[in-house]
Amino acid sequence: MKVFLELGWYFKQEKKAYLSGIFILMIVAILQLVPPKIIGVIADHINDGSMTIGLLGQWMGVLVVVALAMYFLRYYWRIMIFGSSLKLSKLLRNRLYQHFTNMSPAFYQKRRIGDLMAHATNDLQAIQQTAGVGVLTFVDSLSTGGFVIAAMAFTISWKLTLICLIPMPFMVILTSWFGTMLHRTFYQAQEAFSSLNDKTQESITGIKVIKTFGQEKEDIEDFRKQSEDVVQKNITVAKIDSLFDPTISIIVGISFFLSIVFGAKYVLNGELTIGQLLSFTTYLGLLIWPMLAFGWLFNIVERGSASYDRVSLLFQEKVDITDDEKALNVVPEGDIEYKLADFTYPGETIPVLKDINFILHTGETLGIVGKTGAGKTTLLKLLIREFDRYDGEIMFGGKALKEYKLEKLREAIGYVPQDHFLFSASVGENIAFTHPNTSTKEIENAARLANIHEDILQFIDGYHTIVGERGVSLSGGQKQRISIARALLMNPEVLVLDDSLSAVDAKTEEAILSSLRQNREGKTTIITSHRLSAIQHADLILVLEAGKIVERGMHEDLMESDGWYKEMYLRQQLEELVEHGGH
Ligand SMILES: Nc1ncnc2c1ncn2[C@@H]1O[C@H](COP(=O)(O)OP(=O)(O)OP(=O)(O)O)[C@@H](O)[C@H]1O
Incomplete structure (x- = not known):
């Protein structure tokens, strides 16, 4: 019966309904005693020959009144008690x-x-x-x-x-x-x-x-x-x-x-x-x-x-990422600085990131590349505070990430994850996910920037076309671009594209990147990619290997040193050439 004690807080809260329900229930319990009593009395009257039609009528009357009373009272206690439980x-x-x-x-x-x-x-x-x-x-x-x-x-x-x-x-x-x-x-x-x-x-x-x-x-x-x-x-x-x-x-x-x-x-x-x-x-x-x-x-x-x-x-289960009491209620802006000694995923023993130090100035573009599993996504997850237990500091606008309210931090960052998710709603609603009251013009603008506007116009109902669960009716590249449009609509301080252009061809990728360069003047962009062409114009490129930065600099700098970047870039150029015959 301990569950009744455990639910005590709720019974207290709904005291009135429960008490009146229980009170009515008890009246019904008492009224139930009347019919058997009357049956006994009638039987005794019949037995000793004192029964008259009048007397029988009287007792019947009492039975009807009791039955009616029980009928209504039962209705009310049900509403009180079952209603409260609902x-x-x-x-x-x-x-x-x-x-x-x-x-x-x-x-x-x-x-x-x-x-x-x-x-x-x-x-x-x-x-x-x-x-x-x-x-x-x-x-x-x-x-x-x-x-x-x-x-x-x-x-x-x-x-x-x-x-x-x-x-x-x-x-x-x-x-x-x-x-x-x-x-x-x-x-x-x-x-x-x-x-x-x-x-x-x-x-x-x-x-x-x-x-x-x-x-x-x-x-x-x-x-x-x-x-x-x-x-x-x-x-x-x-x-x-x-x-x-x-x-x-x-x-x-x-x-x-x-x-x-x-x-x-x-x-x-x-x-x-x-x-x-x-x-x-x-x-x-x-x-x-x-x-x-x-x-x-x-x-x-x-x-x-x-x-x-x-x-x-x-x-x-405790909410593990929480706001500090004195957390700032402002959307962060400014330079991003990583001074990370190391980061290990909860429950794991081997650090996934080590000695990550760099500064990304406002308005610059950062490119992060490296083999799969090198730690690119993890580095971004720390920026959006999906995990916040690490040795070191990540600063945004001169303050540690934890000093901002989580909600405000996330407002500053438009994150397009690798495994994008589209809701079973219209294309327009999916793009306007963070700002449902956005005007059609703004939605279309974001779609144009993400190079998906023309595709959407081809859909049966245009922006009103319903996307199936997880966007099954769209191609991978279309889904990626809708996710990008969703992030762009926020016009965030920092746009993060986490391998978000992997499913589009090189030409579309270039079109999206150049429209981003034009339209996001003064705003920061972070791109991780397996295709180096996506980040070759970045102001800073980091090459990660097993969680460490092994090369850094601009495209030209990296092409001068004989490292992974140069080798990869030349290989990808060659592949492109073979694939498209030099066109
Ligand atoms: N939630 C997690 N818990 C434990 N380990 C994880 C978790 N997510 C990733 N890892 C591990 O961290 C390492 C880095 O993964 P991460 O996803 O950051 O790599 P990546 O460079 O983005 O790879 P890819 O290019 O394939 O996306 C990998 O060894 C991975 O197995």
């Missing part, structure tokens, strides 16, 4: 979503998407059940159960009541045992469901790769196994679950048996009237629901508790 799941869902958006990429690197989806759906539903049906069963089983037992003991026979209650302790022991088993098996079932979710998400996202490599059968087999695992684990839960009701029915049956045997004896020796025994057995019937509810309560609460634990653990 609000709780809405609140937790929003909180969780906010938490997800605050988390850094490092969090998503170690958490599986399917898992997170399961938290946001299954777990929240189980918690909602606890705050709704759980509260109902808790209050109702105790109040209805308590009132019925009191009515049996004080208005009929405390001796018979005690006899009938003998089987009850067994029920408590059994239900708590079932509850513990349920907790364990339900947790395993939830874990299996998370894995299945993950598998489905991954397979659908990677369906093209699966098909290309003809791995459909293996994938289906893998899915079938995981699905089977979910079913097996849920069957285990269902088996334990199914033992609940029969167990309770047996216990109730024994109670009925005892009440009839001993009740009949009391009627015969005159301690009870027939009507009283009739009322008593009807009351005993009323006890079935609270008993079942008590069994369900364990079930619901155990599930809710497992889910609440899982969601709480998630909430406890």
